[in-house]
Amino acid sequence: MPTDRSTERASDQRAEQPTAPAPSAPPAPSAERTAPAERTAPTEPADLSGTVGLFAEESRARVFAAVVLGAATLAQVTERTGLSPKQATTALRRLRDQGVIAEGADGLAVVYDRFRELARSARESKPAAESYGSGDEQSETVLRTFVRDGRLVRLPAQWERKLVVLRHIAERTFEPGVEYPERTVNEKLRAWCEDAPVDHVTLRRYLVDLHHLHRRVGVYRRPAAAA
Secondary structure, three states: OOOHHHHHHHHHHHHHOOOOOOOOOOOOOOHHHHOOOOOOOOOOOOOHHHHHHHOOOHHHHHHHHHHHOOOOOHHHHHHHHOOOHHHHHHHHHHHHHOOOEEEEOOEEEEOHHHHHHHHHHHHHHOOOOOOOOOOOHHHHHHHHHHEEOOEEOOOOOOHHHHHHHHHHHHHHHOOEOOEEEHHHHHHHHHHHOOOOOOOHHHHHHHHHHOOOOEEEOOEEEEOOOOO
16 A cells, blocks of 8 residues: 555646647638739730620620619629520629729629720721821822722712812822833722722723823823923
């Protein structure tokens, strides 16, 4: 039977042994980690063709129209479009990816700034209208309609417009005072008529009749001041 001294010694040994620390509770997640990420519109460069292509698909067009008219939740979108929740969700995801619809504190909304950006990009990328050097806006409009890239599209039916086009062809093709053999005249006028429903002979006859070209013994010359 153990004595009081041995019992006392065992108690002292147990008291001297280090105790394992109690497991600490996991740290509480910070507000920064649990807060939902703010949804922002994509920052890709404005692509007008890609955005227009969005609305080539009927479900996306219907979803976009519903949001324009005030639908702010998926339930409202499905109710107003008649689409299934899956169809509406897919369409909304595509519209959000392109940045034309965003979801904020008040629900779904159209990102009109995206369309302003597209319009500005389209204006900046539009090539400047070709100038024909006529010095008159009305003549420039006629020439842009009937002349493309140094080629005649067709002769205008209206006589005043026809005069503008014929004068332009004469001025761009023949130097004043220079004599051209008929073969050279035909070659130069044939180049104008490659894509036009008029031949070089008809064009040459007009230029002679209008005194843009003077003809003498098979030689043509453009006067210094055409009538």
